[in-house]
Structure formats: C-alpha cells, structure tokens
Amino acid sequence: MRNQKSSASESQRQRIIKALMIRPHNSHELxxxxxxxxxxxxxxxxxxxxxxxxxxxxxxxxxxxxHDGIALYTLKR
Known part of the structure; x- marks a missing residue:
C-alpha cells in the first residue's frame, strides 16, 4: 500500500474500502x-x-x- 497520506487514486480507493468495511461513511467523512x-x-x-x-x-x-443531500456509501457484502 502507498503512503497513508497519498492522494493517488489507488490509495484513496484502499482508504475508502477500509472505512466502508467498518461501517457506512458519507462523503464528508471520506x-x-x-x-x-x-x-x-x-x-x-x-x-x-x-x-x-x-x-x-x-x-x-x-x-x-x-448539509443536505450528501452521499452515504455502504459496502454490501
């Protein structure tokens, strides 16, 4: 995995999946x-x-x- 602070797309995808495996997250949290x-x-x-x-x-x-209408993302298993 790249640096935790990396803005590379792959690093962001990994952070999102890791977060969504714990619980749903909204775009503000991400x-x-x-x-x-x-x-x-x-x-x-x-x-x-x-x-x-x-x-x-x-x-x-x-x-x-x-903030109204922000996205809440949920990973379905």
Whole structure:
C-alpha cells in the first residue's frame, strides 16, 4: 500500500474500502480521510466489483453547518 497520506487514486480507493468495511461513511467523512473525489473513487470500486450503494442524507458537520443531500456509501457484502 502507498503512503497513508497519498492522494493517488489507488490509495484513496484502499482508504475508502477500509472505512466502508467498518461501517457506512458519507462523503464528508471520506474527505476527512483524504478522499476528495469520493464519487469517482466509488465508481472505480464498483467497476472493480465492489457492491457499494449510495443513499442521500442530511448531516450537521463538526462546525455546526447543515448539509443536505450528501452521499452515504455502504459496502454490501
């Protein structure tokens, strides 16, 4: 595996899968993990055979701001 802080696509895909194996994550959480193009990485993972669903949710971020319609990704086993 590449450096944990790498922005390479493969490193981002690995971080996303590792996170989704624990629990569903939203796009805001994945950005905190250094995955700024989560929709693109998730699409690539789907093309590699991973069954990942997307649901639109509303959240409040750490700063107290509301965000409506963000993606919540779930890895189906």
């Amino acid at each position: 950005r905190k993990l250094g995955c700024y193009q989560a929709p693109s990485r998730v699409l690539e993972l789907r093309r590699l055979g991973f069954n990942i669903t997307t649901e639109r949710v509303s959240i409040w971020d750490d700063e107290g701001f509301p």
